[in-house]
Amino acid sequence: MTQTPAHQQTSAHQHPALTATDPELAALVTAEERLQADTLRLIPSENYVSTAVLEASGTVLQNKYSEGYPGRRYYEGQQNIDQVERLAVARAKALFGTDHANVQPYSGSPANLAVYLAFAEPGDTVMGMALPMGGHLTHGWGVSATGKWFRGVQYAVRQDTGLVDFDAVRELALKERPKLIFCGGTALPRTIDFAAFAEIARESGAVLVADIAHIAGLVAGGAHPSPVPYADVISTTTHKTLRGPRGAMLLAREEHAKAIDKAVFPGLQGGPHNQTTAAIAVALHEAAQPSFRSYAHAVVANAKALAEALLARGFDLVSGGTDNHLVLMDLTSKDVPGKVAAKALDRAGIVVNYNTVPYDPRKPFDPSGVRIGTPSLTSRGLGTEHMAAVADWIDRGVRAAGTGDEDALPKIRGEVAELMTAFPAPGLPTA
Ligand code: DSN
Numbered sequence: 001m002t003q004t005p006a007h008q009q010t011s012a013h014q015h016p017a018l019t020a021t022d023p024e025l026a027a028l029v030t031a032e033e034r035l036q037a038d039t040l041r042l043i044p045s046e047n048y049v050s051t052a053v054l055e056a057s058g059t060v061l062q063n064k065y066s067e068g069y070p071g072r073r074y075y076e077g078q079q080n081i082d083q084v085e086r087l088a089v090a091r092a093k094a095l096f097g098t099d100h101a102n103v104q105p106y107s108g109s110p111a112n113l114a115v116y117l118a119f120a121e122p123g124d125t126v127m128g129m130a131l132p133m134g135g136h137l138t139h140g141w142g143v144s145a146t147g148k149w150f151r152g153v154q155y156a157v158r159q160d161t162g163l164v165d166f167d168a169v170r171e172l173a174l175k176e177r178p179k180l181i182f183c184g185g186t187a188l189p190r191t192i193d194f195a196a197f198a199e200i201a202r203e204s205g206a207v208l209v210a211d212i213a214h215i216a217g218l219v220a221g222g223a224h225p226s227p228v229p230y231a232d233v234i235s236t237t238t239h240k241t242l243r244g245p246r247g248a249m250l251l252a253r254e255e256h257a258k259a260i261d262k263a264v265f266p267g268l269q270g271g272p273h274n275q276t277t278a279a280i281a282v283a284l285h286e287a288a289q290p291s292f293r294s295y296a297h298a299v300v301a302n303a304k305a306l307a308e309a310l311l312a313r314g315f316d317l318v319s320g321g322t323d324n325h326l327v328l329m330d331l332t333s334k335d336v337p338g339k340v341a342a343k344a345l346d347r348a349g350i351v352v353n354y355n356t357v358p359y360d361p362r363k364p365f366d367p368s369g370v371r372i373g374t375p376s377l378t379s380r381g382l383g384t385e386h387m388a389a390v391a392d393w394i395d396r397g398v399r400a401a402g403t404g405d406e407d408a409l410p411k412i413r414g415e416v417a418e419l420m421t422a423f424p425a426p427g428l429p430t431a
Contacts, residue, residue, distance in 0.1 A: 044373020
């Protein structure tokens with residue numbers, strides 16, 4: 001008698017309907033569950049959501065159209081959906097202490113595009129940190145619609161410190177008089193000085209947009225200063241340190257509420273993804289608990305410990321370390337390109353992304369750096385006491401990449417998987 005392979009048994013147990021309808025797809029989901037369980041996930045923009053968030057995002061709420069806003073919809077039958085969205089909005093406002101919240105943006109890029117629609121006209125000048133310096137595509141970078149339809153001017157970090165040079169930012173803002181100034185980004189290991197950006201925005205007459213996608217969970221948990229007293233608009237995804245579903249929110253002062261809402265719908269989007277709104281509401285509830293404050297501080301403590309352990313092993317880190325959840329490694333002195341290191345680490349069960357470093361002489365698709373972070377491993381319960389082992393695995397993996405020692409990688413992978421077994425991931429099947 002032929003036996004059902006183990007992974008199919010697990011799939012049937014965890015996803016019975018999916019397995020019956022589409023075993024091919026179910027097997028891929030099961031394989032991804034296994035991968036997320038067994039590996040050390042260090043991509044700083046990723047995390048593990050709770051089972052409650054997963055359940056909310058897989059509900060029948062996804063069957064409903066609800067263009068408009070609670071109490072002002074273009075479709076009937078909103079008795080429950082309106083309450084779901086009101087709950088998410090109320091929780092967002094309470095958690096971050098803002099006047100207004102819009103929870104409908106499909107993700108971070110559409111959220112940022114809505115800000116342009118609310119405050120700028122095509123061709124207007126906008127300002128953000130350059131992508132290779134750690135900014136984001138949607139902060140006016142040339143290949144993005146925001147850099148094609150608007151005139152993007154970009155600021156940098158200092159080459160000697162890796163930190164924002166506020167004198168240069170002020171000089172650029174006063175010269176260019178942008179409509180929008182974005183602060184925040186995707187590869188920034190240091191605290192964002194929202195007050196300094198706000199002063200420059202005021203002097204230059206710009207709307208200040210704080211993109212806190214990476215650090216929203218740290219802000220919510222009190223592990224990073226809040227932009228709320230300083231920024232006109234705050235944009236964030238909900239799935240990074242905030243540990244919610246893939247989605248986004250715009251938070252704003254009351255004076256900007258109408259402009260933001262009009263820009264999201266009908267300006268840019270159609271019906272909101274109600275199942276995501278529900279899962280955002282759950283994540284915001286979780287983030288309001290005392291345990292989430294501990295989580296946010298643990299993320300930072302782990303990142304600092306990991307940075308120290310990497311420095312002790314001779315790695316160069318952009319800005320010399322970290323204040324938040326993220327560490328940007330410059331592998332130039334190791335003579336291993338970021339992409340080569342990232343692919344070797346992947347084979348060793350350590351999932352990172354290759355990344356440009358400021359003033360990178362290499363190309364974005366083959367850069368000098370690797371970007372890592374601690375949100376996911378902290379969600380699994382790893383603490384500062386584990387960071388030396390993590391740094392050791394990274395060190396061995398990068399050295400193996402440099403020498404072409406393929407045999408070293410599966411050995412590391414086995415050690416990683418063994419530790420991970422002791423720290424089950426939220427939301428993943430345990431059997
Ligand atoms: N892709 C996100 C990140 O990884 O930081 C930014 O869009």
